[in-house]
Amino acid sequence: YIEDDFRISERVKVNFGLHQGSFLTNGKFYSIPQPRVSANFMLDEKSSIKVGVSRMAQFLHLLSNTGIGLPTDLWVPATDITKPVIADQVSLSYYRELPKNMVFSVETYYKKMNNLIQYKEGVSFISGSQDWQEKVTVGKGWAYGAEFFVEKKKGKYTGWLGYTLSWTERQFDALNFGKKFFYRYDRRHDVSLVLSYDINEKWDIGVVFVYGTGNAMTLGTQVYSAAPNDAFMSNFYQPTVTNFEQMNDYRMPAYHRMDVGANRKKIKKNGVSILSLSIYNVYNRQNPFMITRETNQQGKPALMQTSLFPLIPSVSWKFQFDFEKMKQEKQAKQQNLPK
Template sequence: AIQNVSLIKGGFPARYGGRLSSVIDIRMKEGSNKEFHGEGSFGLIASKFTLEGPLKKDKSSFIVSARRTYIDILAQPFIRAASDGISSGYYFYDVNAKVNYVFSDTDRVFFSVYTGKDKAYSKMKDNYTDNGTTYENIDKFALSWGNITAALRWNHIINPKLFGNLTATYSRYRFQISENSDSKQTNNGYITQNKYEFTYFSGINDISTKLDFDFHPNPNHNILFGINETYHIFSPGINVFKVSDASSTNIDTSFGNSNIYANEIFGFIEDDIRITDRLKANIGVHLCGFYVKENFYKSIQPRISARYLINEKLSIKAAFSQMNQNLHLLTNSGIGLPTDLWLPVTNNIKPQISYQYAAGVFYDIFKGYEFSIEGFYKTMSNLIEYKEGVDFFGSFESWENKVEVGKGWSYGSEFLIKKTKGKTTGWIGYTLAWSQRQFDNLNFGEKFPYRYDRRHDIVVVITHKLNEKIDFGLTWVFGTGNAVSLGIEKYPSVSNINEYQYYEYHSEIEYYDGRNGFRMPAYHRLDIGINIHKTKKWGVRTWSIGIYNVYNRKNPFYIHYSYD
């Protein structure tokens, strides 16, 4: 269903805004309005299919694509056999659909829908008998996140040099964690049962309208301009508790931060200019206003990038971008499961601002071989992190009182060598990068690595075409492990001294040697695959045989640790 994907890591055009990081521009296929086409893939861990064709020939078409992994289902017997009473799994699915209708030579309407979800879960049973009493315990855990997006777009050609798009969009993101515990005791026919349920969820709902234009006054200019309005509904976090026990105690309650409503409007204009045959530039400005809780934040964000062609083989590029972000990403620094939460600006938490500088050299070594080296430096302000010792879940306190505000830096270099012609093609990429944060009240005011600071990142991709029927490939990836905070010591906390001068110990406190001072193991794996194609009367049949993680590297998703 995907026609093309563009990754923009620096030199952001003015039409993009609202984020500090890279932009992925995904364009879906339109679907054939001439004849039906379809393709499908059935594998050991996942299946997918795509179907497209005309709804009304030469007037309307559709395309629908879906995929789902099911390794969680197939692996259950092996997991249960290897671990008594424990089952766990992970899966994801996504569905894309799009229809379009041609009303005239100048008017066309598109409607597209996307939905996707990732879920990890586990279940543990523990049954035993002690002194005539039978104990049955069931514990469940689930972590899920997903998106839903729907868009309606009208494309109108005003004249040969100008066309416009009017787009209405709805999107929803939801993150949820749930825990469930059910314990039952049976003694002489008498049953005692206790149940506990906890659910935490957060999310964002967006409703937006956008009007943009594409203007080609002459071959040396391509001007884009437009305006967008978005209504945000933030759910910073809702906790739901349900408890029932043998003493007839029943609790069913919800609490947390109430929804936050905000309006965001932005406008942009940019010009893709051919100054000379050797020099091209993209110059623009992005204007943004954000209204929330009687506060209005506005920004003017200049963007400029240029490319100079030294000769037919060698070129240089440079860019500067100011980016503002009115949403904050709050990430836990511990070693448990990831709990990334998106939160809005408020009267106390200002928008994030970044200034990014980038430059690169691109060289065609010889026929079919390309080499590039790029460097970047980015400063960021108004970033947020958890305060020391704060637990985000199960608290009545506002999230604004649980965070610190600070600044950050991100810088590094990227090296890429690519072969694009011949039977053997592929590329090797290496990134050396740093991402740091600094907060007055965290880590004694010293800089520390961000959770996703990745010093080294290597990707090797090679494909080889043996003949018209057989091709094979391999992919190897390596990345430095995430930086997390790891307790190195633990000691009991003392709450008070009672009338008999005895200390009361209620809990234990962990001692951390610096924020994000521990590195999780490096992530790396090797994937290989071979494709065998055969032409049939009805189309092409392809057998794909692949091995994921060839050398069985155990890359940790999270770490559970204990003290000696």
């Protein structure tokens, strides 16, 4: 990897980099150059604009199931059949220093991805009698949106607020009648808030809040019983055939939670003692982990939600050694000097 900065003028700086990634698998050798260039334009002493263009390659594929049930993500390598993922991205950002030790930035981006893989329609990811490469189809994808960020770095009150508006789409000739569809992890809105307050020299408190649009998933309109297509599957469950109208046409409920915490610091001879008290998911939000199709108490089919991690309190303690202070005290004793 090589990288260098070029200053064109007092207000313009250009960064250029080149990464050469190589991968050998099953007798197939991939060597992909990954160039990137960005230019930073200083508008004045407190604001700037940055433009960037880059190409990236990834030799691992993320393979996710899109239906209901237990969410399963598998990382599989590029092979002589499934090529590495190639992504080209352009971005434009604006940065501004604000009064009262605050900064603001906004960035827009557009990314095009090739050689993505996805399970074919009708295959099972738990079947053990078929090579995973025979279960997938190859396509392309897009990701674009805008990120907003505000941060206060100094003072008794510190923290930051981030908001992302984004779209992530996929297209496979063998899926969804060849039409585009939203990716499982397409997250339209994403909000993160972190606040910290120093009460005094000993105590500080903090709050974290996160919100995200629910994952996209494929929800069939009709389900039929079917015969097992291999011996491995028949030993575990009765397979079914589901009729789908569109890929990822259903959204799980939104994910959100709030965490709170407090820290008590005490200066010791050789360092700092920190006692931390915290509560994860303070209002006990039942965030969805997975959605399954089951039969309810009335004997009718229904969608059931499984949640993880309710309200969780915790207590921790740590001691940070001040090695520089300990070193100085040792030197002072050796020299017989006053501390």
